[in-house]
Amino acid sequence: xxxxxxxxxxxxxxxxxxxxxxxxxxxxxxxxxxxxxRPATPPLRGARPPQPGNPTQPFVGNTAPxxxxxxxxxxxxxxxxxxxxxxxTGQKIYARxxxxxxxxxxxxxxxxxxxLRATDPGRVFSGLDLSALAxxxxxxxxxxxxxxxxxxxGAQRDLVSLNLTLPFSSAGADGIKQLLVPVGSxxxxxxxxxxxxxxxxxxxxxxxxxxLQFQPGVVQTGALPPPPAQPxxxxxxxxxYLTRYDAPGLPPFSQVQxxxxxxxxxxxxxxxxxxxxxxxxxxxxxxxxxxPRPTVLQLGGTYSTQVLDPMFxxxxxxxxxxxxxxxGTLHLVLGTQATNxxxxxxxxxxxxxxxxxxxxxxxxxCYPGGGFGGRDVSTFASxxxxxxxxxxxxxxxxxxxxxxxxxxxxxxxxxxxxRIAVDTKTGKFLAFxxxxxxxxxxxxxxxxxxxxxxxxxxxxGYDIKQAYVDAIAQPSTGVVxxxxxxxxxxxxxxxxxxxxxxxxxxxxxxxxxLREANALREGxxxxxGAPLEQPMRLHEICRRSREHALWRNREAVKRRxxxxxxxYGVGFALANQAYGTGKDGVMAEVALAPDxxxxxxxxxVDMGNGSATxxxxxxxxxxxxxxxxxxxxxxxxxxxxxxxxxxxxxWTDPHWTAAFSMSSSACLTAFHQVHVTEQAARVxxxxxxxxxxxxxxxxxxxxxxxxxxxxxxxxVAPGLAPLSLAALAARVHxxxxxxxxxxxxxxxxxxxxxSYPVQAGALLKLPIDGLSLRAGGQPNWxxxxxxxxxxxxxxxxxxGRSLYxxxxxxxxxxxxxxxxxxxxxxxxxxxxxxKVLQPDLLLGQAQGGVAMGIGYALxxxxxxxxxxxxxxxxxxxxxxxxxxxDVPLGRLNITTLGGDDATAKGIAExxxxxxxxxxxxxxxxxxxxxxxSLPITAADIKExxx
Numbered sequence: 001x002x003x004x005x006x007x008x009x010x011x012x013x014x015x016x017x018x019x020x021x022x023x024x025x026x027x028x029x030x031x032x033x034x035x036x037x038r039p040a041t042p043p044l045r046g047a048r049p050p051q052p053g054n055p056t057q058p059f060v061g062n063t064a065p066x067x068x069x070x071x072x073x074x075x076x077x078x079x080x081x082x083x084x085x086x087x088x089t090g091q092k093i094y095a096r097x098x099x100x101x102x103x104x105x106x107x108x109x110x111x112x113x114x115x116l117r118a119t120d121p122g123r124v125f126s127g128l129d130l131s132a133l134a135x136x137x138x139x140x141x142x143x144x145x146x147x148x149x150x151x152x153x154g155a156q157r158d159l160v161s162l163n164l165t166l167p168f169s170s171a172g173a174d175g176i177k178q179l180l181v182p183v184g185s186x187x188x189x190x191x192x193x194x195x196x197x198x199x200x201x202x203x204x205x206x207x208x209x210x211x212l213q214f215q216p217g218v219v220q221t222g223a224l225p226p227p228p229a230q231p232x233x234x235x236x237x238x239x240x241y242l243t244r245y246d247a248p249g250l251p252p253f254s255q256v257q258x259x260x261x262x263x264x265x266x267x268x269x270x271x272x273x274x275x276x277x278x279x280x281x282x283x284x285x286x287x288x289x290x291x292p293r294p295t296v297l298q299l300g301g302t303y304s305t306q307v308l309d310p311m312f313x314x315x316x317x318x319x320x321x322x323x324x325x326x327x328g329t330l331h332l333v334l335g336t337q338a339t340n341x342x343x344x345x346x347x348x349x350x351x352x353x354x355x356x357x358x359x360x361x362x363x364x365x366c367y368p369g370g371g372f373g374g375r376d377v378s379t380f381a382s383x384x385x386x387x388x389x390x391x392x393x394x395x396x397x398x399x400x401x402x403x404x405x406x407x408x409x410x411x412x413x414x415x416x417x418x419r420i421a422v423d424t425k426t427g428k429f430l431a432f433x434x435x436x437x438x439x440x441x442x443x444x445x446x447x448x449x450x451x452x453x454x455x456x457x458x459x460x461g462y463d464i465k466q467a468y469v470d471a472i473a474q475p476s477t478g479v480v481x482x483x484x485x486x487x488x489x490x491x492x493x494x495x496x497x498x499x500x501x502x503x504x505x506x507x508x509x510x511x512x513x514l515r516e517a518n519a520l521r522e523g524x525x526x527x528x529g530a531p532l533e534q535p536m537r538l539h540e541i542c543r544r545s546r547e548h549a550l551w552r553n554r555e556a557v558k559r560r561x562x563x564x565x566x567x568y569g570v571g572f573a574l575a576n577q578a579y580g581t582g583k584d585g586v587m588a589e590v591a592l593a594p595d596x597x598x599x600x601x602x603x604x605v606d607m608g609n610g611s612a613t614x615x616x617x618x619x620x621x622x623x624x625x626x627x628x629x630x631x632x633x634x635x636x637x638x639x640x641x642x643x644x645x646x647x648x649x650x651w652t653d654p655h656w657t658a659a660f661s662m663s664s665s666a667c668l669t670a671f672h673q674v675h676v677t678e679q680a681a682r683v684x685x686x687x688x689x690x691x692x693x694x695x696x697x698x699x700x701x702x703x704x705x706x707x708x709x710x711x712x713x714x715x716v717a718p719g720l721a722p723l724s725l726a727a728l729a730a731r732v733h734x735x736x737x738x739x740x741x742x743x744x745x746x747x748x749x750x751x752x753x754x755s756y757p758v759q760a761g762a763l764l765k766l767p768i769d770g771l772s773l774r775a776g777g778q779p780n781w782x783x784x785x786x787x788x789x790x791x792x793x794x795x796x797x798x799x800g801r802s803l804y805x806x807x808x809x810x811x812x813x814x815x816x817x818x819x820x821x822x823x824x825x826x827x828x829x830x831x832x833x834x835k836v837l838q839p840d841l842l843l844g845q846a847q848g849g850v851a852m853g854i855g856y857a858l859x860x861x862x863x864x865x866x867x868x869x870x871x872x873x874x875x876x877x878x879x880x881x882x883x884x885x886d887v888p889l890g891r892l893n894i895t896t897l898g899g900d901d902a903t904a905k906g907i908a909e910x911x912x913x914x915x916x917x918x919x920x921x922x923x924x925x926x927x928x929x930x931x932x933s934l935p936i937t938a939a940d941i942k943e944x945x946x
Contacts, residue, residue, distance in 0.1 A: 071613075075620035075710065078838055082613045082630060083367075083606070095335040095366040096317035100394035103333065103364075106321055111141065111395040112205035113387050116195045116212070116219055117406055118187035119871050121442070121477045123221035125181045125194050127151060132215060138207040140197040144390055146180035149195075157390045163354045164386070167345040169377040171444045173475030178443075179382055184222075189442020190870025191406045191479045194219055196387050198395060213402070214873065238448060239263070239472045240455040242527045245281040246465035253281060254529025255468075257798050264468075278468075285466050288431035289419045296430065299503055300419030303495035304933045305916075307439075307862040308411035308855075309869065310374030310484045311881050313608075315404035318380070319396050320388030327359025330388065334381055335368035337605055338663040339633045342381040349385060356389045365633025370608050372852075373484030374409045376663045377445055405862075405874040409482040412438040412450055412473065413864055414491035418458075422503050429518045432464045436471035438481075438491065439864055445482030447473035453578070454488030456800050457913070459527050460496040461538045461576030462518045469527055478864040483663075485852060489577050489913045494934060497573040497917030502930060511921070512551065512572050516542035520576060530799030537832040537897050538576060541808040544895075545572055550810045550828055554925070557812075567815035569926025573914035574808045578801035579667040579906030584747045585645065585659035586672045587638050590619055590627070590680040591740035591774070592688065594733040596726035598627040600680075601742075604664040604673055605633045608848075609908065610841035611669040617838065618674045622681040623689070624710030625725055635661075640781035641744050643770045654785040657746050657769050658792070666845070667906030670837055671803065674904060676745040679768050687758040687773065688738035689715070692731035693723055701760065733776030742781065744770030747803075749796030754786035763787065805910035807831040812891075813922035820942040822923055824854050826891040827915075833896045834905035846894045846911045847887075853915020855882035861935050 073079040086093060092102075100110035118125060127149055133139055143149065143156040159180060166177040172188040181187045181194045199205040212218050241264055243255035255262055255278045264278035289298055319333035336342045343363045350358045368375050380397075387395050399407065418434035436454050440447035451473040458469035471488075504511035519538035525531055545551055554570035561568035589601035598619055606612040616627040642655055649656035662668075693708065694701040697720045704717045714722035732739050738758070743766075746752040751767035758764050758773065769789065772781040796802065812826035827850055836842055859880045862869055869879075898905075916934060924930045929944040 072626045075624055075626060075713070076617050078613050078617055078626070081610055081841075082616050093367045094314050094317070094369050095319070095333055096314050096398050098319055098333050098366070099396070100319060100321065103319070103331070106331065107393050109393050110201070110319075111391050111393060112199045112202050113391070113395050113397045114197045114199070114205060114209060114212070115193050115383060115397065115399075115403070115407065116197065117191045117870070117872065118181055118194050118219055119190065120221055121187040121189055121192070123224060124184055124186045125219065126222035127183065127220045128195055129217050129220055130212070132211040132218070133208055134211070138204055138211060140208070141200055141392075142198040142390065144180070144196040144198065144387065145194070146178065146182040147184075149183060159386060162356055162386070162389065163351055164349045165351050166349065167377070167379070167382060169379055169443065169445055170382065172442055179379060179386065187442070189477045189479065190865055190868060191872070192442060193383060193407070196383065198387065198391050239470055240452045241278070241468070241470055242455050242458070243278045243281060243468040244465065244525070244527050244529060245285070246525070252525070252529065253277065254525070256528045256800065257795070282468050285431050285433055285468055288421045288466060289433050295424050297422045297424050297503065297506055298419065299422070299499065299506060300417070301499070301932055302415060302417045303498055304416070305414045305491045305494050305856075306860070306934050307413045307478065307481065307864050307868070308485055308860050309405060309408065309862055309879060310370065310372045310411075312374060312404075313369035315399040315401055316375070316378065316380045316408060317396070317398035318384045319394060320384045321394035322356070322358070322388045328357045329360040329362060330358045330385065331362045331364070332381070332384065333364040333366060334384070335366045335375060336381060337368055337373070337375045337607055337665070338377050339363060339365050339603055339605060339635050340661040341377050341663060343635050346381060346385045349382065350389070363633075363635065365605055368605060368607055372607075372666065373446070373482060373487060376409070376483045378409055379443070380407075401875050402872055405869040405879070406479070406872040409445060409484060410441065410479050410862065410869070411485045412440050412447060412481040412488070412491065414438045414454070414495070416491065416495035418495055418499060420499060420503060422507065424507060427507060427509055427514050427517050429462055429464045430466065432459060432467040434458045434469045434495070436469065436492065438471065438473050438488070439476040439478060440473040441476055441478045441480035443480045445480055447481060450483055450488040452488070452800070454492045456526070456528060456578065457489045457492035458496065460493060460500070461520050461574045461806060462500075462515075463520045463524045464518070467527060476864065478868065479870045485856075486909045486912050489575070489909050490856060490916060493573065493575050493913040494917050494920070497575075497914065498920055498930075498932060501571070501917075501921045501924065510546070512542050512546045515572075515574050516546070519574065526799070526801070528798070528800045530802055532804070533802075534804065536804075536806060538574060538806045538808075540897065541574065541806060541830045541832070544830060545808050545810055545828070548810060548828055550812060550826060554812075558926070561814065565817035567926040568812070569922040569924065570810060570812045571918045571921025571923070571925055572808065572810050573918035573921060575910060575913035576804050576806050577910040577913045578804050579909065580672060580747060580801070580803045581662065582748065582799065582801050583659045583797065584668070584672050585657060585661055585744065586668070586676050586747075587641065587661070587742070587744045587770075588615070588673065588676040588680045589637065589740060589742040590623070590677065590684050592684060592729050592732060594729055594776070596724070596729040597629065598623060598625060599629040599631060600627040600677055601631045601634050601637060602673060602677070603633065603635050603638055603661060604668070607664060607666060609666045609669065609845050610838065611664070611673065614669050614837055614841060615673060615677050618677040619681045621678060622685040623725070624713055624715060638742065640742055640772045641770045642772065642783045643744055651789050651791040654789075657744060658748065659746060660744070666908035667910075670834070670904035670906050672745070672747060672906075674837065675751065676743050676768065679745065679766055680741040680743045683741035683743065683758060683764075683766070683771065683773070684738060686764060687741070688732045688776075689728045691737050692728045692735065693717075695735065696723055696727065696731055697721070736775040736777055738773050739776035740774035740781070742772045743768045746792075748792035749799070749802045750792065752789065752791055754789040756784050756786060758784060803905070805832055805834070805905040805907045807907070807910040807914055809914045809918045811915070811918040811922045813919060813926055815923070815926050815941060820938040820945070822858055822919075822936060822938065822941060824858075824886070824919060825888050827888060828893050828895070829911065830895045830897060831907050831910055832898060832905065833907045834898045834902040836896055836898065837904050842896065842907065843894060845908055847892065849908060849911030850892060850915055851882045851887050853912050854886055854919065856934060857916035857919040858935050858937070859886065
């Protein structure tokens with residue numbers, strides 16, 4: 001999940017931005033390599049975007065191979081995942097499974113590249129010692145560095161000579177963008193790349209890796225770097241200041257209503273008159289938190305979480321080839337969740353003044369082997385791109401697990417100092433203050449937005465009317481951290497939910513009842529002042545958890561277990577996690593072939609959460625059938641929407657939208673991507689299938705509008721013969737009616753809506769902001785200008801988040817008598833998932849969140865800087881993730897809340913956030929000792945009980 005700034009950032013793809021970058025003719029193509037490879041023709045070149053109906057379009061598709069068992073379980077349901085057969089039978093779907101020889105039209109000869117990284121950012125990089133590479137068959141063909149290596153006699157190239165425009169993700173704390181460390185400079189962080197070695201083939205690469213990996217002195221270092229002339233400005237990491245104050249006699253105050261940049265510690269200015277007000281109200285809050293009062297409990301402390309690795313199924317890998325013929329076509333095969341961002345960054349790196357020219361980017365998007373944000377604007381794609389730009393043919397980079405630990409994105413650690421004031425008689429939370437510091441590593445990722453969401457989550461699910469939260473992503477020399485595993489929510493949840501439990505113990509109150517008394521309700525406001533306009537189920541979650549046998553019997557079971565020498569405890573935690581970013585641009589295409597075959601196309605990727613299957617079943621409501629094929633990770637096709645999100649644009653321009661695209665995440669499918677898929681299906685029905693049906697029935701269109709239904713896959717209307725999808729499709733293409741609908745949606749507090757002339761003589765009002773149509777038998781798309789647009793409410797941009805998936809969890813823990821090893825023995829999870837689209841997909845995602853939460857609480861730990869993953873010696877022998885034995889699969893129950901009229905919700909992070917604090921609270925119940933830092937280990941428990 002990513003919070004995008006108002007200004008179009010370098011990770012957003014707009015057609016105008018790509019075409020206006022200085023090249024005369026540019027095409028950006030993105031394909032999906034997933035289940036089966038089809039023969040492909042050479043890429044298109046020129047300014048025209050790729051057309052899905054054009055037989056000359058290169059395509060390596062995500063379609064099931066002929067004869068595959070039917071995954072569909074009837075309209076709107078799936079028997080198993082659409083890609084399930086390919087996964088369990090071992091078909092190649094990950095980037096590391098592909099070689100240049102597998103790619104149609106590529107040269108068969110493939111080079112291999114190795115990235116050398118710094119292990120000591122305290123000393124300058126002075127050069128390379130490759131003397132361990134004995135024999136000509138292990139020597140690199142090419143050494144790539146940022147600046148020339150003065151003492152190297154082999155073939156070398158430097159990145160400075162390429163005059164690159166580097167992506168924002170390569171910026172260090174001082175604002176300097178670097179892919180590789182310049183010779184004579186100190187690295188920005190542990191694990192920063194210093195050089196790329198290109199080898200003739202896999203055999204030479206393997207010999208070289210055996211000789212160089214783990215060997216000290218290969219990356220040579222010199223003296224300590226000189227101190228900076230000026231202190232670091234921390235260019236990419238502003239502090240997020242949130243203040244909310246609501247009291248009788250005063251108008252409600254929310255600091256972010258004046259904009260994200262307001263700073264209560266700075267004097268007022270013309271642009272920020274809110275600062276003095278925020279400062280004065282914070283002084284009142286501090287007084288409530290610190291001035292002793294006989295009926296007020298004041299409690300607080302410092303809470304911390306550790307660095308985590310995403311632990312993908314595969315380390316990062318990819319192929320790249322720069323075809324220098326014509327205007328230059330850069331081909332990439334990559335596992336990514338940031339298709340738009342990686343494709344755009346790869347293209348825009350090469351300016352018109354660069355000696356390397358790229359006119360076309362073809363991104364073959366593979367399944368990334370998991371999600372969790374670990375491949376969101378990773379610099380791996382940029383490193384692969386520059387290597388291909390300098391190599392003499394296709395090149396492959398495939399990191400092993402050691403290299404992935406050393407160079408892959410991590411979760412931000414946190415240190416959170418907070419304090420709360422509570423009325424001892426009523427248990428009401430009166431005031432709250434928090435300062436969150438999240439060390440983010442040496443380069444920017446989405447770190448500042450992770451800190452922003454951590455601030456939004458700073459009050460968890462509680463209505464505290466006088467509160468402030470400050471959060472900063474603090475640059476460090478650690479391995480780069482980013483938007484993975486909860487995007488700041490788990491860090492904030494750990495701190496708040498642990499503190500609330502401490503309050504309950506101090507007041508001798510039931511911890512769940514205390515939470516229920518303070519939980520947010522519909523109509524309340526969040527820390528940003530955002531009104532909660534959806535039904536809130538937090539009170540119901542608390543009530544049902546209090547009534548559960550696991551909670552009611554916890555003291556009796558604790559006494560029984562104690563007689564066996566086992567410490568036993570049950571803990572609870574609540575979460576009100578947001579999904580979406582607050583300004584979400586999403587898109588989808590639904591197309592109908594002449595034989596009735598339906599295809600859904602999306603720019604998002606399936607990160608293991610079942611997005612492809614969910615989108616495939618989303619067509620059933622309007623089209624009576626699940627989609628037969630799903631194409632994921634396609635960026636280029638959506639140029640046909642002809643939209644831009646240029647800074648300073650206006651909703652009066654039908655080609656403008658406030659946010660065009662975003663990275664895929666584990667929580668965006670059910671609400672956001674399903675919505676645009678359903679709307680595309682609706683347009684296809686209203687302007688294609690329904691007119692075709694009227695023609696086949698021989699009746700006026702008005703006679704059947706609003707009177708048709710789907711029955712057993714056939715379209716029926718009163719008194720008329722049922723029509724099959726195949727018959728309707730044939731008529732659609734014969735009459736050149738709409739056979740494909742491509743839509744764009746923008747959600748910011750609500751879906752932007754507009755009217756579109758897609759029906760004869762009438763406008764159709766739709767909750768979308770962009771539409772293009774393709775007629776049957778035609779290769780080109782037609783842009784449909786919107787009318788009477790209803791833009792977002794002005795206040796919506798100030799609230800940060802507006803969509804929530806409340807959750808709560810009961811966790812039972814046992815502490816072994818001699819080893820003090822903590823073990824989770826039962827989990828009862830309740831989550832407001834809204835409308836459940838496919839139950840087993842939701843169940844699998846929830847189980848994964850529980851497993852991650854257990855690893856977070858008890859097992860996973862990665863030192864941030866010295867001795868951490870950046871030294872290149874970390875692997876699964878040192879980093880312990882949750883295994884099946886660590887998860888109580890036999891006592892893991894998941895209850896979903898929602899009504900028939902509910903919309904689907906993104907629950908990935910909602911499930912994860914309460915797990916770790918519930919485990920910590922259970923351990924406190926079992927031992928009588930409170931732990932404020934993660935992970936909680938057997939050694940920690942033994943020491944506390946000694």
